Amino acid sequence: MAEPGKQPREAWGSKLGVILAVAGSAIGLGNFLRFPVKAAQNGGGAFMIPYFISFLLLGLPLMWVEWTIGRFGGGFERSTAPGIFETLWRKNRFIKYFGVIGIFGPSVIYVYYVYIESWLLGYSVFALTGKYAACTDQASMAGFLQAYQGLAQNQHFSSISTAYLFFLITFAVNIVILCVGLRGGIERVCKMGLLVLFAFAVMILIRVLTLGAPNPARPEWNVANGFGFLWNPQWAKLKEAKVWLAAAGQIFFTLSVGFGVILTYASYLRKRDDVALSGLTASTANEFAEVILGGSIVIPAAFAFFGTEGTMEIAKGGAFNLGFVTMPLVLQQVAFGQFFAFAWFFLLFIAGVTSSISLAMPAIVFLQDEFHLDRKTASVLFAVVTFNLCQVVIFFNGQGALDEMDFWGGTFCVVLFAMIEVVLFAWVFGMDKAWNELHSGSDIRIPRVYRFIIKYVTPVFLLLILGSWIVQEGWPTLLLHNIPPEKVPFVIGTRVLLLDLFAVVAFLVWLAWRKRQEKGEIT
Amino acid sequence: MTTAGWAFLVVSWGAILSLTVFCLSKTLRKKS
Numbered sequence: 001m002a003e004p005g006k007q008p009r010e011a012w013g014s015k016l017g018v019i020l021a022v023a024g025s026a027i028g029l030g031n032f033l034r035f036p037v038k039a040a041q042n043g044g045g046a047f048m049i050p051y052f053i054s055f056l057l058l059g060l061p062l063m064w065v066e067w068t069i070g071r072f073g074g075g076f077e078r079s080t081a082p083g084i085f086e087t088l089w090r091k092n093r094f095i096k097y098f099g100v101i102g103i104f105g106p107s108v109i110y111v112y113y114v115y116i117e118s119w120l121l122g123y124s125v126f127a128l129t130g131k132y133a134a135c136t137d138q139a140s141m142a143g144f145l146q147a148y149q150g151l152a153q154n155q156h157f158s159s160i161s162t163a164y165l166f167f168l169i170t171f172a173v174n175i176v177i178l179c180v181g182l183r184g185g186i187e188r189v190c191k192m193g194l195l196v197l198f199a200f201a202v203m204i205l206i207r208v209l210t211l212g213a214p215n216p217a218r219p220e221w222n223v224a225n226g227f228g229f230l231w232n233p234q235w236a237k238l239k240e241a242k243v244w245l246a247a248a249g250q251i252f253f254t255l256s257v258g259f260g261v262i263l264t265y266a267s268y269l270r271k272r273d274d275v276a277l278s279g280l281t282a283s284t285a286n287e288f289a290e291v292i293l294g295g296s297i298v299i300p301a302a303f304a305f306f307g308t309e310g311t312m313e314i315a316k317g318g319a320f321n322l323g324f325v326t327m328p329l330v331l332q333q334v335a336f337g338q339f340f341a342f343a344w345f346f347l348l349f350i351a352g353v354t355s356s357i358s359l360a361m362p363a364i365v366f367l368q369d370e371f372h373l374d375r376k377t378a379s380v381l382f383a384v385v386t387f388n389l390c391q392v393v394i395f396f397n398g399q400g401a402l403d404e405m406d407f408w409g410g411t412f413c414v415v416l417f418a419m420i421e422v423v424l425f426a427w428v429f430g431m432d433k434a435w436n437e438l439h440s441g442s443d444i445r446i447p448r449v450y451r452f453i454i455k456y457v458t459p460v461f462l463l464l465i466l467g468s469w470i471v472q473e474g475w476p477t478l479l480l481h482n483i484p485p486e487k488v489p490f491v492i493g494t495r496v497l498l499l500d501l502f503a504v505v506a507f508l509v510w511l512a513w514r515k516r517q518e519k520g521e522i523t
Numbered sequence: 524m525t526t527a528g529w530a531f532l533v534v535s536w537g538a539i540l541s542l543t544v545f546c547l548s549k550t551l552r553k554k555s
Contacts, residue, residue, distance in 0.1 A: 019550065045531030052538070228524030231532045274553070281546035288543045292536055443553050 009077060010182040010375070012268050015278065017187040022067075022265055022282040023289075024190035024354030026256040027197070029116070031290040032348060033319035035250060036299045040230055040315045042246045043237030048291075050238070050247035054461075055287070058248055061450060061458045062257035062418055063283050065425045067275035068438045070266025079267035080366040081260045081417070082509045088429045095424075096513060100506045101417045102260025103362045107382075107505075108409025108498060109259070110359040111389045112402045117352035118170035120345050122148065122163060123324065127341035132156070132328055138314075141325045151398045160394065167394060170353075171387060177357050178364060178379040182268060186357055193350045200347040201293040207340055208301045214333065221307045226300030229311055241468070248465055253410075254290055255283060258418030261358045264365050272441040280444070297344075298322050301330045323348065360386075363505075370512035389501070392494065399490035400483060407477055408498055415469065419462045426455040 012018040039047045073084030081102025085095045126132050135141040135156075146152040150160030157163075177185040213222035237243045256262060266275065302322070303311045314326050331341040360382060367378035392401050425434050435451055476482055483491050516522045524532075 015553070016550065045528050048531055048535050052535070224524050227532060228528045232525045232528035233531055277546065277549060277553070280542075281550050284539065284543045284546050287539045291539055443549060 010268060011270075013183040013187050015273065017183070017191060018265060018269065019278050019281050019285070020194055021186055021190045021354075021358070022256075022262055022278075023285040024194055024351075025259075025261050025265070025358035026254060026282065026286040026355075027194070027289045028254075028256075028351050028355040029319070029323070029348055030250075030254050031286065031351065032201075032294040032297065033323045035254065035290045035294045036230060036297075037315050037319050037322060038246050038250050039295065040299055040311070042243040043234045044229070045231040045233035046235055046238050047243065047247055050244045051251060054244075054248040054251040055283075057453055057457050058461050059251040059255045059257065060280070060283055061454045062252075062422060063255055063262065063279040064276060064438055064446070064450075065422055065454065066257060066262035067266045067279040068434065069421060069425055069429075070263030071269045071271070071273065071275055072437055073263065074267030074269060075271050077369065079264050079369050080362050081263065081421075082366070082512075083369065084263055084267065085420075085424060088424050096509055097506055098420050099260075100502065100509055101413050101420070102263070103366050104502050104505045105409050105413035105417060106259050106261055106359040106361075107363045107386065108405050108413070108501070110356055111386050111409075112393045112405050113352065113359060114171055114174060114356050114386075115167055115390055115393050115397075115402075117349060117356055118163070118167040119148070119324065120349035120352055121170050122166035123328070124342050124345035124349055125166075127328070127331075127338055127345055130338065133332065136329070136332070138325055138329065141329055142321070145324050149397055150395075164394065167390070171383070171390065173353065174356055174360065175379055175383045177353070178360055178382070179376045181375050186361075189357065190354050193354050197347045197350045197354075198289075198293075200343040200350075201289070201297070204340055204343055204347070205293060205296050207334060208297055208304075211301065211304045211334065214304055218307060221304055223300045223304050226303030226311075227296070229303050229308065230295060230299045245465065245468055248461065249469075252418070252465065253414070255286055256355070256358070258414040258421075259359065260362045260417060263421075264362050265358065267365075274441050274443040276438060276446050277443040298327060302326050305330050305333060366508070370508070370515075389497070392497065396490050396494070400487045401490060401494045404491050404494040405498065407473075408495075411469070412474065415462065415466045419459065419466060422454065422458050422462065426459070431455050 012021075039051075069084055069088060070079075073079065073087045076083070076087045078084050078087055081099030082096040083099070085099040086092075089095045123132075132141065132144050135144050143152065143154055144156050147154045147157040148163050150157075150163060153159070177189050179185070209223060211223050213219045215221055252258065269275065299311065299315070302314050306314060306326075314322055317325070327344055328341055331337045331344060334340060360379075364375070364378045364382050367373045367381060368375060371378075373381070393405065429437075431451055431454070434454070438446065480488055480491060513522065
């Protein structure tokens, strides 16, 4: 019988449901925009060598670690990192505070991710209504995006009000799904959402594959050569360390490992549910969406219309440029372009929603688990806090607030959290126990070489990523080296805000444990 | 697209597709 005031624990409706929810969390904007840009910039086909090696040595092991520790913690009715870490290392009084990162990180990412997601909803409506139809080149389409974001004023938008309206709708959609709960909300949305996403992606893929050479004057600008742009190997690039780091980074971020999200999802599994096959299935579904679908849409399509030099310039402009500037221009030039543009932005919007709801889960579930709030109250409380933080991103976007949140929440915390969990799993919990736990109820046997990989190779790989990232980006960003002087006060203000948020989450962890002590649940 | 480019594409797609089919079929079989 549940203790008074404590809500009955939620559960997944089916095994496939939890796999799709994890796949939905992993499949996001990065699969369709970041991957093709990284591959094209870092050696084409040769990039796939470090990419697959990273998948086997970093992505898969971390995926299994998160599924396993999540289910293990769930057995003690703990669903978020502070509680789960404590179940792994009971003697350590401070380990729960390391788990704060697993609530703080995804919440910070949620704040800016949900705003970017709202641009996709806005653009899918603009595609249908022909709002950006007058923009026929890169400069005017970039001007459209800037005015939409409130960074400029032109004939398209005079203020940020349209963007704000789409933000409100997107934010409300997320919170409603979260309020409905695990089975009726998240599981159902991920099942339907991924079906629509794959259907739209396959439709666009077929359209891209049948583009041929759309410019009769430039027959060499064709889809086959577009694939060549992405896949022709540049062997010399393999000697560059940055290419290996880019591949490892892509694998790391695409699988949603290190966010604290997968372990929360896995905590709702039963003790005898499989995690080995489920983790592998979610990972391969993500790879299918990334390499086969994501790799076959934007770059081949851009190449067919802009050729080698044009596509190189576009790839240099980054993932957002590719998604919000180049793709609408490309799709304007194909038959039924309005529909395909709608499908493109809407599929990205769905990918965004299935990811953002997962990012909100650790904070909401923490409030449910530790303070016995019901799902709706916890979701509304989360909504109030993050809605206020979103205002910083929306109104100070041009001042570096979004980049600052991405730096701390979306990069630093993620790599650090992954490092902590793999060390806890393999070294503190112990590899023998960890291996047995991973195989408990398992539908497949994982090759024994993974004992060695999880214990030694993955932590070293993560240390290399963390170290090189600190040297290349972390240190200069921390010291504000690349920030223009006029943006410095805003960046520092954002940092103070993030520090406050971290302190609040740490205080809540302290408070929750004190309550447990008073009840005699822990000594 | 060069022959090496095609080779990379075919091997990568083949590996991912076969792994996806293996995992999904095993998952669905266990589910039923």
